[in-house]
Amino acid sequence: MPALIEAERIEAAYGPSQALFGVSLTVAEGEAVALMGRNGMGKTTTVRTLCRLLPLKAGRVVFAGTDLGPLPPHRAARLGIGLVPEGRRCFAPLTVAENLTAAARPGPWDLARVTRLFPRLGERMRQRAATLSGGEQQMLAIGRALMTNPRLLILDEATEGLAPVVRREIWAAIAEVKRSSMAILLIDKALAEVVAVADRAVMLDRGASVWEGPATAVPGDVAGRYLGV
Ligand SMILES: Nc1ncnc2c1ncn2[C@@H]1O[C@H](COP(=O)(O)OP(=O)(O)O)[C@@H](O)[C@H]1O
Ligand SMILES: [Mg+2]
Structure with a gap:
């Protein structure tokens, strides 16, 4: 299958401190790839660089046939990369519905489909994100990324710090997203679930x-x- 995203020997730095020294990876259409490694090894920095939140110091990122190098950062999201960042950031003062619709783009993932995936969000549409539990905020962060109808969904530690029952719900949702043929780049410490x-x-x-x-x-x-391990 053709690569949807292809990163070739990418390098990135935080100011003077280099964090990536050559990361290469590909994700094909419909494929789920796990990015693994111990804490501090550069997983989050890699996804930040793929999403153009950090400048590419060296190497190349090609997404759906387009070299992202020369493009300004906001174009990367518009090209179809949906990032669920580490730390499940939602817009706390906004309601669940507002969080979901703020960045929505047309496609198969709409409010109805996201609330089928996460019924709890459907029950809390008018609540402010700040009042949700950690697990519900994570569901909201995933739902919001899906609502942009990305071609590639990136999940950075989506189950970190959550109770086992909520983790199971999130893993079931990730498996369902995978079955919808969306390409996924996944970072998580739960080896058995990742595998x-x-x-x-x-x-x-x-x-x-x-x-x-x-x-x-x-x-x-x-x-x-x-x-x-
Ligand atoms: N905002 C930052 N400023 C400076 N250094 C950072 C920053 N974020 C991460 N780093 C450093 O970059 C390296 C990779 O970190 P990170 O990509 O967060 O690792 P991982 O996600 O694999 O745990 C680490 O040495 C970390 O200390
Ligand atoms: Mg990280």
Whole structure:
């Protein structure tokens, strides 16, 4: 299948401090890829760079055949990348409905479909986001990204810090999004759940991609060395 996004040896820095030293990855149409690695290895920095929230210092990002390098950042979202950032940021003073519709773009994911995916959001449409539980805020962050009808959905630690029952709801939703053939780039520490939904895994170590292969076949020594499991 043709690559929907292709990152080639990307480098990025926070001011003078370089954080990425050569990350390469691809996600094909309809594919789910897990970006893995210990804390601080550059997963969030990689997705920030793919979304053009951080400048590309070196390397290349091609999305749906377009080289993102020369484009201003807001174009990346408009091209069809939906980011659910680390820390489930919602617009706290806005209601659930306002959060969902603020950035909505036409496509198969609309209010009805998002509330079928997350019935709890449907029950809380007029509540302010600030009054939601952590799990509901995460559902809202995912719903908001889906409402932009992206071609690629990026989830950065979407189940971090949530209770097991809520995590299960979120994993079920991610699996359903995958079945809708949306391409997904997924970061999460829950290895068993990641492996259940991801087709391939890319391992990061100190800001560089060091291994890639089928998610269900991460060799024990690779998991030990790069994940500490
Ligand atoms: N806003 C920032 N300013 C400076 N350095 C940062 C910032 N965010 C992350 N870093 C550094 O970049 C490296 C990669 O971090 P990050 O991409 O957040 O890792 P991960 O998501 O894999 O835990 C780390 O060394 C981290 O300290
Ligand atoms: Mg991170």
